[in-house]
Amino acid sequence: MLISKNKAKFKSVGVCLAVLTILSSAQASDMTSETSIFPETQYEASLLKESSLYPSVNLRKEIRLGCYCSGAYFSVNGGYAWADEGQLTKGVPIVAATGESAASQAAIANSGLFNEYIPQITTSSGQQIIGAAVAGYKFDNLRVEVAGEYRRHNISTGATVLGGVSVNYSGQNQQYGALISAFYDVDIPGIPVQPYVGLGAGLLLSNTQFGIDYTAGGTTTSAGINFSNGMSFVGAAMAGVAINIADNFTLDLGYRFTNILGGRATYEGQTNGAAINAASGVNLVNISGMESATRDGVDYQETLDYADVIAHEVRAGIRYRF
Numbered sequence: 001m002l003i004s005k006n007k008a009k010f011k012s013v014g015v016c017l018a019v020l021t022i023l024s025s026a027q028a029s030d031m032t033s034e035t036s037i038f039p040e041t042q043y044e045a046s047l048l049k050e051s052s053l054y055p056s057v058n059l060r061k062e063i064r065l066g067c068y069c070s071g072a073y074f075s076v077n078g079g080y081a082w083a084d085e086g087q088l089t090k091g092v093p094i095v096a097a098t099g100e101s102a103a104s105q106a107a108i109a110n111s112g113l114f115n116e117y118i119p120q121i122t123t124s125s126g127q128q129i130i131g132a133a134v135a136g137y138k139f140d141n142l143r144v145e146v147a148g149e150y151r152r153h154n155i156s157t158g159a160t161v162l163g164g165v166s167v168n169y170s171g172q173n174q175q176y177g178a179l180i181s182a183f184y185d186v187d188i189p190g191i192p193v194q195p196y197v198g199l200g201a202g203l204l205l206s207n208t209q210f211g212i213d214y215t216a217g218g219t220t221t222s223a224g225i226n227f228s229n230g231m232s233f234v235g236a237a238m239a240g241v242a243i244n245i246a247d248n249f250t251l252d253l254g255y256r257f258t259n260i261l262g263g264r265a266t267y268e269g270q271t272n273g274a275a276i277n278a279a280s281g282v283n284l285v286n287i288s289g290m291e292s293a294t295r296d297g298v299d300y301q302e303t304l305d306y307a308d309v310i311a312h313e314v315r316a317g318i319r320y321r322f
Helices: 002-032 102-108 113-120 273-280
Strands: 071-083 122-139 142-162 165-185 194-216 219-246 249-260 264-271 303-305 309-321
Touching: 071 142, 071 249, 113 142, 113 194, 113 219, 122 309, 142 194, 165 219, 194 264, 194 273, 219 273, 219 303
Parallel strands: none
Antiparallel strands: 071 122, 071 309, 122 142, 142 165, 165 194, 194 219, 219 249, 219 264, 249 309, 264 303
């Protein structure tokens, strides 16, 4: 009788255990079949392949469309600048070299009429096209960038009379360089943009090309004069806003105040100078070896000095966060 009662108790316990096992299995199955950890967050597919060797742990990568996150990024930007006008001046007088013999003077003083006219040409720095490729890293609210810079502005075109002949001229200045900048990004809760401020400094190399045309009898002869490697220091202050437009992509809109200190470029040579001199009958372009003449330790190389330039720039760019 006692054995019969114990069997009944064991049977009841067994039934309870079976029910609990079934319920636990169903709950575990429901948990395993879930497609996300948190319903309110977007997730990509599991990073682990399905395998019988380990359980599904639902390891996911969160998609953060509104994230101004730390890490490395690359960006490109471009824009337009307005600046003051500046004069180009000769760094070393080349018309005459005091104390030199007549034989040396010929090599030193062969300046070319247009070469000597260049300082009277106003540079139109106010029309600058600018662009940059940037590599940077964001540390929470701080960012550091290294930028490769390009700037181009035209020099005033015009006409003048040199040696009794009329000529047309034009010019273009291009600058290449690098700028290192630091930024502070401002977090404003509830606003979908991130303002920033920054400071930068670097170096620019300037190359200037002049073109000159002489026309007679319906025939135009053209020549060019080139100056290169004018090094200038540059400083900048920036402000703008960043706007996330897609996962890992940020639109950057900003203003930059840029101060470019004047530099000195050296005479690189001429093109077609002999032809335009022959056609016009006057020495318009320097074609001698004057640009490399040195006498008694004095370098009579023809040079070109740039005035300081202050530019106000508007820029737009795209950042890609890795």
